[in-house]
Amino acid sequence: MWRNHLTEIVIFTILFLAVSALGFVAARWRRPETLEHLDEWGLGGRSFGGWITWFLLGGDLYTAYTFVAVPALLFGAGAMGFFAVPYTIIIYPMAFLVLVRLWSVSHRHGFVTPADFVRARFGSPTLALVVAITGIVATMPYIALQLVGIEAVLKTMGMTGDSMLARHAPIIIAFAILAGYTYQSGLRAPALIAFVKDILIYIVIAVAVLYIPYKLGGWDKIFGAADAKFAKTPSPTDGTLLNAANQWQYVTLAFGSALALFLYPHSVTAVLASRSRGVIKRNMSALPAYSFLLGLIALLGYMAIAAGIQPMAGATAGTVDSNTVVPLLFEKMFPDWFAGIAFAAVGIGALVPAAIMSIAAANLFTRNIYKEYLRPGATPEQEAKVSKVTSLLVKVGALAFILFLDPQFSIDLQLIGGVVILQTLPAVALGLYTRWFHRGALITGWIAGMAAGFWMLYVTPNAATRHQHFGGSAFALSHLGFDTKVTVYTGFLAVGVNLVVTVLATLVLRAMKTPDGVDATVADDYHVDEGDPRVKDLPEPVTA
Template sequence: MIGILGWALFLALFVVFVALGFYGARWRRGDMSQLHEWALAGRRLGTFLVWFLIGADLYTAYTFVAVPSGMFASGALYFFAVPYVSITFAIAMLTMPRLWEWSRKHGYVTAADMVADRFSSKALAGLVAITGIIAELPYIALQIVGMQAVLTIMLYGLVKNVVEVSDIALTVSFIILAAFTFTSGLRGATLGAVLKDSLIFLSVIVLIIVVPLKYGGFATAFANAQAFAQQLAAHKVAWLTTGITNLKPAASLAWGYATLWLGSAMALFLYPHAINGSLSSQGKKQLAMSTALLPIYGIGLAILAMLGILVYADPTAMAILSKFPLSSAGILAVPALAVASLPDWLAGIVLLGIFIGGLVPAAIMAIAQANLLTRNIIRPLYPKITPQGETRASKWASVIFKFIALGFVFTVPATYAIQLQLLGGIIILQTLPPVFLGLITNRLNKYALMAGWVAGIASGLYLVEVANHFGPLKTSLYPVAHVLIFIGLLSLLINVVVALVFSVPTMMKREQAVKEKA
């Protein structure tokens, strides 16, 4: 827990965050009854605002809760997140500027709009939309888990019913978030992203300097961490079963590590919230420049991942974590380290950064889900809907999606939310053929793409079920020829093969028609 000064700064900065969110409705004012104004900030964000916004899209509780938690409990396998980030921005450079160009020209608001146009299929676009909506739910839930971790550390020792009080605080926070998202749309989220990312970068810099210096440098800190983990293992401490004693993953996990980062890199810019942030740019060059700057966020991710190991070097932080069960100890690692290592006032600032680091992405994700629902599901079913009606529907849908995810977290243990986020990656990868391949060619058959989608989703869910019934990390890995492979890539391979094989007759007919014309 933190003291009065830490609480005061936390609450004061939270008020600033809320004020920025509501001010967004007046900032760069546009006609908020138009969906592109509310959901894409009028497509008028410059290089650095898009950089902050996409960074807020991607620098989420996955970064400062899930990854350090995995490092804390499983060792270096979870470091796959670092190379995956370095690759995913290269993929974004190849795909997002092209998608932005078409979206500006044709008025697309979602990637599914492009799919509907390219393949003349509202049904295929609907499948892409449904996939995006479902894949976002566990991602939003993970943001809430990160916020819960902050509140748990702050409230522990102050109140008896920590869970109940934190649930109330989360509900109030989401009501406020829903209110300013409803009125300000992406503009409010963008201003919040600037504050959030500034605090997160401050937090990362402070923690990576303070923690190693506290123990005489990185070498000493890592040595202390490993020694402490070995001591726990030697005494067979029931509270913790850890993979930190083997910082290098076993050889059998090498393929799992490689395919996890490759598959995750391919998946990230298929998520609707990442696409939504990209389409808000005012120009193709600005988007390319902001994307080129995004690897800076990867540095912060690497540092935060290492904190999942360095927390072992801090006896005070470990004493805090020992009061919690293993299922939540890893999730609390970074907040506990902040409280243990920093003065009250600075800990309050760092914890607020992590807290709104869950709120901002949750807002953007809910906006992206709402866009898909109204543009690609409601609009085809009710073509008479007006632009104003479309915007109203999106606003209310964004509220509903937030509270669906909130209810999900209240009923499902936190550890499952993180595992389901990995399942979200497997699901969203199945939209790659119509979205990314659709940027290259429209010669694939729409029915073949639908068949590939069905095969990919079915095989992915089946392999997840067979793999481990939601066990630690293996949820997303499946044994193939004595090595573990990311299920998302296996199901995507099946998807692509089915789509290509069933598209061959259509492609041959087109070639024949071209020859006959010639």
């Protein structure tokens, strides 16, 4: 019953409303001449410095869902869930080199989305469309997952009901507010809110990782309880250490997820909003601070085991909602007022990425579908208008996922999303380095990678949710006829298929002398820094 949680609800509501106000005020922050330009609304004027970018990227990459789902994974499966730590370490050295190239070429040519780049690089609007649709499809369930994060908190506070409306009213209101300020302020809103979110999260986690182990009798007790729990389960793949069957899954999942993360349109949006190459490089050095936080948060899953937390019932009978583990732990261990702050941290933590993701998806639609196919002559002002409206539609769509589908379905979709977005790797990430691939081959490779990925996901069951298909991203190599229990991350294999096909198809298309697109970029574009004029500012080349 919600009445028992009144203190928590009051604190949660106050903090939530405070950041909402901040979201609306953000339109005036670093005020541009006009917000009616896609560079302003969708990229915050491309002017964010080191600190803002740090908070924005941090809020963008370490989402509320991460805070809820990663500990839930450790709670359920043990060591496997800790993949989030190596994943968020190895990503930055890679991004350090790749993303500055994307920033430079986008700065020069005024690109807003990764698909904009692909279009210019490979001279193929079709390939750009494929990349744009891939980005939108992968992002939608990701937004829905942020709602799963908020819902886990609301559920713990007893805000549930029997009718669909009663159960979902709080989340509909929360999302309406979010939609309102994103519409008005664009990327400035999540950038400003990210400050508050991070401060709250840091306070909560600092307290949690000191106070809870102290109350539970120390880390030895916590790991002892976790070992005891995993020893009792019939599953051979859980435990506080990896085993022969899942260590390749661990490595490939960490590596594949790292490759996927910066292909997501919302990461690209936050990167392009920064002011210079130096800002990005400094951030890639400093962002792992969040990984430390994430590692500590992950351990909350074991603390929940030691504290004897039982997850709440899931949406379908007989299942449990393991995402409620962390909120329930906070509820049990903290006094009411601090639990309220902790819940607000998770809730607000969901708003920042949800806003950035909806902006990124809207930009993709505007730039690579609307402007490309529906209205080629659209002005930046019209682009901004279309993006604003699309960001609303994207949020309604994400909400529909939660209202009408089993939340487990969003989680499955998000899993698919990671595999899907990886298929843009050859065109976007490798495209930053080489123009060797043929545009037709990139499309062929994408199709092959998608087909392989979907097949592998399809044949993977999930014992916990009793789903026959799309049950996880751990693909058992026994499906390929190998006599082994080893599992590997589906996305990793799928992008491998994609690459092989892309290379082969390039060779074939070149041999057949199929015409290739024209590269609108030059080598120099990939190194320019702030202060360099944009292409549109450059004088027209003189033709003889």
